[in-house]
Amino acid sequence: MSKKKILVVYFGIGLALIISFMDQTAVTTAAPTIGTDINGSASISWLGTSYLVANCAFQLVYGRLSDIFGRKMMLQVALSFLVTGNLLCSFAKTPVQLYAFRAVSGIGGGGINNIAMVIVSDIVPLAERGKYQGLISGATSLGNAIGPFVGGGLAGANQWRWLFRVITILGTVTMAMIHVIIPLKPVTGSMSRKLMQVDYLGVLMSSASIMLLLVPISGGGSTFAWSSPTVIVLLIIGAICGIIFMIVEGRVAKLPILPLRLFRLRTPCLISFQSFFIGMIYFGNLFYVPIFFQYCKGYTPLVSGALVLVYTLPQAVWGVGAGFYISKTNHYKRIIASGAALWTLALGLQLVWKPSTPLGVLIAFLEINAVGVGFSLQTTLIAALATTKPKDRAVVTASRNFFRTMGGAFGLASASAIYQAVVSSKFSQITSLSETEKLNLLDSALGNLSSLSSEAGGQVRNAYSDGLRMVFVAFTVFSGASLLLSLFIEEVLFAKDKPPEPDNSVQIDDVSTPSTGTEESQETKSMKSTVLTDGLEIEVAAVPSAGSKVQ
Numbered sequence: 001m002s003k004k005k006i007l008v009v010y011f012g013i014g015l016a017l018i019i020s021f022m023d024q025t026a027v028t029t030a031a032p033t034i035g036t037d038i039n040g041s042a043s044i045s046w047l048g049t050s051y052l053v054a055n056c057a058f059q060l061v062y063g064r065l066s067d068i069f070g071r072k073m074m075l076q077v078a079l080s081f082l083v084t085g086n087l088l089c090s091f092a093k094t095p096v097q098l099y100a101f102r103a104v105s106g107i108g109g110g111g112i113n114n115i116a117m118v119i120v121s122d123i124v125p126l127a128e129r130g131k132y133q134g135l136i137s138g139a140t141s142l143g144n145a146i147g148p149f150v151g152g153g154l155a156g157a158n159q160w161r162w163l164f165r166v167i168t169i170l171g172t173v174t175m176a177m178i179h180v181i182i183p184l185k186p187v188t189g190s191m192s193r194k195l196m197q198v199d200y201l202g203v204l205m206s207s208a209s210i211m212l213l214l215v216p217i218s219g220g221g222s223t224f225a226w227s228s229p230t231v232i233v234l235l236i237i238g239a240i241c242g243i244i245f246m247i248v249e250g251r252v253a254k255l256p257i258l259p260l261r262l263f264r265l266r267t268p269c270l271i272s273f274q275s276f277f278i279g280m281i282y283f284g285n286l287f288y289v290p291i292f293f294q295y296c297k298g299y300t301p302l303v304s305g306a307l308v309l310v311y312t313l314p315q316a317v318w319g320v321g322a323g324f325y326i327s328k329t330n331h332y333k334r335i336i337a338s339g340a341a342l343w344t345l346a347l348g349l350q351l352v353w354k355p356s357t358p359l360g361v362l363i364a365f366l367e368i369n370a371v372g373v374g375f376s377l378q379t380t381l382i383a384a385l386a387t388t389k390p391k392d393r394a395v396v397t398a399s400r401n402f403f404r405t406m407g408g409a410f411g412l413a414s415a416s417a418i419y420q421a422v423v424s425s426k427f428s429q430i431t432s433l434s435e436t437e438k439l440n441l442l443d444s445a446l447g448n449l450s451s452l453s454s455e456a457g458g459q460v461r462n463a464y465s466d467g468l469r470m471v472f473v474a475f476t477v478f479s480g481a482s483l484l485l486s487l488f489i490e491e492v493l494f495a496k497d498k499p500p501e502p503d504n505s506v507q508i509d510d511v512s513t514p515s516t517g518t519e520e521s522q523e524t525k526s527m528k529s530t531v532l533t534d535g536l537e538i539e540v541a542a543v544p545s546a547g548s549k550v551q
Contacts, residue, residue, distance in 0.1 A: 016075065019143065019174050020113060021142075022143040025308075026146075026148060028290045029149075029155060030151035030154065030155035031290075032294055032301070035047075037158075038098065043099075045218075046095070049218040050102045051102045053210065056110065057206070060206055060258050061257060062078065062111040062398060063398025064255065064394065075119075075178065076175060080175070081104055082112065083108070085107070086164040089102060110401070117401070130326025130379070131323050133326075133379070133382055134320040139316075148305040153302045155302075206258070212241060262388065273403070278407060278482055282404075282411075284471070289311065289366070293307055295468075311367075316374070319373075323379070326379065336379050336380060337486040337489075340479065383491075385397070386492045418474055422470045
């Protein structure tokens, strides 16, 4: 594909990514205001958790479905979910409605992130992928930077519903632009044949397992008591569904959404676990840093969003720089390990944050954090793709993103439990406040702090600070685990100027008789054809038909 066409495709997927990550992060600075407005501050972490649970539950599905139905079609489907979810959120009246509609948006967000990265792998040689993944990192960081600022501005003006309306409008425009500017030559084969290739049982069991496990884990200790029958039953059923999913993927599915053989490879396995820890600290820190600015420093949502902008914009610069470095030097391990080390250092420095900490010190620590994020967030995918086969391109990308998002959901859940426990404990020691005042402050900080005396207000801010400090302790430990795993990643040198290898899992054909010989049959040879993987014409072989199995 010519550079001109690549740039056109990049423009389209870049827009989609900016909208997706803007949607993902805008609520972080708006969350306190939204929680106060709908009387849901005590459960407002579900605003992020519901999104991540749904996002995570469908991550694996998009990878394989894009192989079967085509990248562009599934990208449009994902954008449709994102737009619909945000439109519904703009009319939500209760916390439950809002969290449910955020889950709809999460289904779309997971698909956008996955398919965009798969398209990059389809159209760019491995040796150049670092550079282009760096540009993808720039797009995601730009979305991360814009989101909190827009969210804070609209929340500060008490217009948080317009946050979801803006995303709806931008998402609709992006869908139209992608339809026009991204070339499409559909994956061949009849729709009925494509539908037969879907791993329905795997999709059902994976989605059920993830949701049944994450909902009680996210709500344990706050929405539900840990010892309640609801939590216990959901965890047991979720675990059973997870076991069934593993059996289905290993022994039943002809075209599994998560091939278990990938976990026999060292680097993809390590990247999966590292991505889990990265998700815990990335999504968790992005959610709780604005809370520190608003609850502990007393800044408005708009100012908080501007400060998060100072943190997220440099991520784009360092992410692009890391990508170009990898393309130039052929080395990705040192970037990944360096990023994990800097990230761990920065999170450790956040432990000294207090309400009295000067703003310049806070920003300096966040800048170190930004370098770590830029070096780590997208580069792990290069390592995973470099050590796996081209036919697994989509599922490797999906699994990496799945574990990162799963980590994000677990990270937010664990951080929320830690924060609530510590703050509640500290509040019990404040004798100048009534129990009603303490409950109100735990439920809504923004609306009640201003009415307190100077002494009581200082005690409350210190309680919030103590809770956040313990959250940052957990994030530092998780980041240290990520650093340890990065030291054992293999580094594979890839050839320069080598065109992208064909993805052997894209083509769907109507021929149903499987080849039984050890050599490639004449039938299989005749099934090869030129198809388009979102704009790139490549020769690919057929997906195994009914009765055969991907090895």
